[in-house]
Amino acid sequence: GENVGLHLPTLSVQEGDNSIINCAYSNSASDYFIWYKQESGKGPQFIIDIRSNMDKRQGQRVTVLLNKTVKHLSLQIAATQPGDSAVYFCAEPDSSASKIIFGSGTRLSIRP
Amino acid sequence: DTGVSQDPRHKITKRGQNVTFRCDPISEHNRLYWYRQTLGQGPEFLTYFQNEAQLEKSRLLSDRFSAERPKGSFSTLEIQRTEQGDSAMYLCASSQDSPNTEAFFGQGTRLTVV
Numbered sequence: 001g002e003n004v005g006l007h008l009p010t011l012s013v014q015e016g017d018n019s020i021i022n023c024a025y026s027n028s029a030s031d032y033f034i035w036y037k038q039e040s041g042k043g044p045q046f047i048i049d050i051r052s053n054m055d056k057r058q059g060q061r062v063t064v065l066l067n068k069t070v071k072h073l074s075l076q077i078a079a080t081q082p083g084d085s086a087v088y089f090c091a092e093p094d095s096s097a098s099k100i101i102f103g104s105g106t107r108l109s110i111r112p
Numbered sequence: 113d114t115g116v117s118q119d120p121r122h123k124i125t126k127r128g129q130n131v132t133f134r135c136d137p138i139s140e141h142n143r144l145y146w147y148r149q150t151l152g153q154g155p156e157f158l159t160y161f162q163n164e165a166q167l168e169k170s171r172l173l174s175d176r177f178s179a180e181r182p183k184g185s186f187s188t189l190e191i192q193r194t195e196q197g198d199s200a201m202y203l204c205a206s207s208q209d210s211p212n213t214e215a216f217f218g219q220g221t222r223l224t225v226v
Contacts, residue, residue, distance in 0.1 A: 031212075032212045034214070034215075036217075041219075041222075042219055042220070043116075043203050043205075043217035043218050043219045043220045044155065044203070044205075044217045045217070046214050046215070046217075049214065089154050089155075091154075093210075093212055094157075097210060097212060098160065098167065099145055099157045099160050099168065100145075100157075100205075100215055101157065102155050102156075103154055104153055104154050105152075105153075105154050
């Protein structure tokens with residue numbers, strides 16, 4: 001629960017393609033995960049969350065997948081647009097459930 | 113409600129000066145958090161309040177830092193005798209009751225200590 005990590009620091013995607021951002025966690029007891037999007041100069045913006053009793057959750061153009069077996073979650077963005085350019089963080093409550101902790105982020109850039 | 117509001121958005125101060133930041137959370141949210149974020153890193157937890165009670169402080173929060181939430185509504189974060197290493201984005205977030213629900217962030221206050 002105290003170690004939320006990301007696989008890649010940067011991801012470059014062609015406009016219109018799908019983006020997949022990955023995140024690993026270490027605490028098998030973790031039961032809630034959140035994805036945030038942070039644009040330059042702005043605060044993190046909530047995108048989507050998922051609880052451990054679910055494997056998949058869909059939002060508008062975004063899908064989060066949770067694989068509890070390998071302690072991995074991913075954020076999929078369909079038909080990536082220039083406005084999706086940002087840093088994406090996965091986050092989860094810490095082991096005491098007192099605050100949210102963040103990984104270091106993946107920067108998503110869009111090629112025209 | 114327009115969300116979490118932080119003031120000022122930017123602050124430039126000379127080393128050794130004191131600075132104070134304000135955060136106005138979403139009105140019905142009981143929990144209020146302060147985070148610090150440096151370039152290329154994720155937000156790092158500093159402290160949080162449940163209503164007016166400050167329940168946890170990170171080791172990052174040195175004696176020069178103090179936070180208050182006197183009436184359980186807005187909060188202030190003060191840094192005394194600022195140092196160059198204090199330069200960062202200071203983020204405030206609020207949520208209902210626990211971190212197992214959505215936490216909403218403000219736009220942050222970017223502090224530059226020269």
